[in-house]
Amino acid sequence: MSKINLEELSDMQFDILKEIGNIGAGNATTALAKMLQMKMDMSVPKVALLPFKDISQLIGSEDQIVVGILLDMGGEINGMMMFLFDTKSAHHLVNKLMMQEDVVDDYATDFTEMEMSAISEIGNIVSGSYLTALASLTNLKVQASVPSLTVDMIGALMSVPASEFGKYGDKLLLIQSQFGEEGYVNGYFMLIPELESYDKILSALGM
Amino acid sequence: MNINSMIKVGMGDLKACKSPEVLTTLGLGSCVGVALYDPVTKVSGLLHCMLPDSKQFKNASNVAKYADTGLVELVNQMEKLGANKTRLVAKIAGGAQMFSTNTNNENLKVGQRNVMAVKMKLSEMRIKLLAEDTGLNFGRTVEFYSETGKYKIKAVGKPEKLI
Numbered sequence: 603m604s605k606i607n608l609e610e611l612s613d614m615q616f617d618i619l620k621e622i623g624n625i626g627a628g629n630a631t632t633a634l635a636k637m638l639q640m641k642m643d644m645s646v647p648k649v650a651l652l653p654f655k656d657i658s659q660l661i662g663s664e665d666q667i668v669v670g671i672l673l674d675m676g677g678e679i680n681g682m683m684m685f686l687f688d689t690k691s692a693h694h695l696v697n698k699l700m701m702q703e704d705v706v707d708d709y710a711t712d713f714t715e716m717e718m719s720a721i722s723e724i725g726n727i728v729s730g731s732y733l734t735a736l737a738s739l740t741n742l743k744v745q746a747s748v749p750s751l752t753v754d755m756i757g758a759l760m761s762v763p764a765s766e767f768g769k770y771g772d773k774l775l776l777i778q779s780q781f782g783e784e785g786y787v788n789g790y791f792m793l794i795p796e797l798e799s800y801d802k803i804l805s806a807l808g809m
Numbered sequence: 810m811n812i813n814s815m816i817k818v819g820m821g822d823l824k825a826c827k828s829p830e831v832l833t834t835l836g837l838g839s840c841v842g843v844a845l846y847d848p849v850t851k852v853s854g855l856l857h858c859m860l861p862d863s864k865q866f867k868n869a870s871n872v873a874k875y876a877d878t879g880l881v882e883l884v885n886q887m888e889k890l891g892a893n894k895t896r897l898v899a900k901i902a903g904g905a906q907m908f909s910t911n912t913n914n915e916n917l918k919v920g921q922r923n924v925m926a927v928k929m930k931l932s933e934m935r936i937k938l939l940a941e942d943t944g945l946n947f948g949r950t951v952e953f954y955s956e957t958g959k960y961k962i963k964a965v966g967k968p969e970k971l972i
Binding site: 654655656657663664665667670672711712750751752753754755756757758759760761762764765768769772 | 819820821822835836837838839840859860865870871874905907908909919946947948949950965966
């Protein structure tokens with residue numbers, strides 16, 4: 603049984619989780635910026651405890667189409683990690699990476715196989731740096747699965763972590779950071795550890 | 810039909826209504842959207858369930874989250890609006906596998922298990938399943954029209970479907 607009570611997280615616990623988002627996403631954003639040789643900013647992370655029906659609204663409406671990359675975390679921290687980009691950002695990222703020209707119709711929801719694998723690779727590198735930061739911060743082992751990529755509605759993508767968390771309660775606790783460059787790339791990292799893993803993370807950090 | 814007059818059902822939620830109201834849920838992934846309908850009174854209901862079975866979990870407080878308890882509660886609410894349980898019919902959508910990974914994470918197959926659980930509960934409650942659009946690997950937005958009993962299904966990059 604887990605010690606952490608989602609409904610009664612202290613401010614201190616929230617701050618620590620926020621700091622994890624900060625450091626993890628900071629590393630990931632730097633890795634992405636370096637890979638693409640462009641400037642990229644990151645917002646202050648949010649640690650949110652949200653009822654399921656509100657989680658999609660964190661980003662937009664449930665039927666907004668996004669590119670989602672999901673990784674399964676294993677080892678000493680279990681859970682999921684997710685990156686979401688809007689389709690326009692995904693096109694920009696991929697074009698930059700593959701040295702292609704941006705096309706006019708950058709809201710298109712279809713990507714070539716080559717582009718899909720480029721996006722997966724971005725997911726791989728970015729998640730690697732996020733999780734490496736998390737592992738060295740907590741001194742816990744974290745392994746990530748091969749990223750899996752889907753282009754679909756936010757609501758549909760978020761149903762995956764939501765049903766995982768649905769086992770524990772009616773709310774989802776996630777550490778979310780927004781990154782990008784204004785008007786060009788806009789994306790989100792979401793770290794969604796399992797409840798027991800929250801315990802481990804917090805106690806590893808002396809809570 | 811104006812979007813504003815639609816009754817929105819969130820994740821892990823359920824709603825019942827009378828004709829001519831329209832029930833909708835946006836972005837169904839692994840969850841299942843179960844529409845129940847009484848063709849005589851046109852009382853309709855929509856359940857957006859996330860998990861198959863409430864009995865596996867200790868703190869199953871939100872009944873609409875699970876296929877089994879959600880269906881029972883939806884029928885209750887529809888009966889209050891004048892539906893007759895023996896006349897109810899069902900149409901279901903959703904239960905997709907949104908991500909294909911090679912891991913053994915059972916949770917990623919939750920869509921499939923949700924669909925199975927819904928079907929089992931429907932047959933246990935003797936509610937006839939008229940139509941379904943389930944499984945595969947894409948999300949769905951659904952609208953149920955209580956006036957006609959039609960279930961409209963929209964998916965990204967696919968033509969609209971009416972079942």
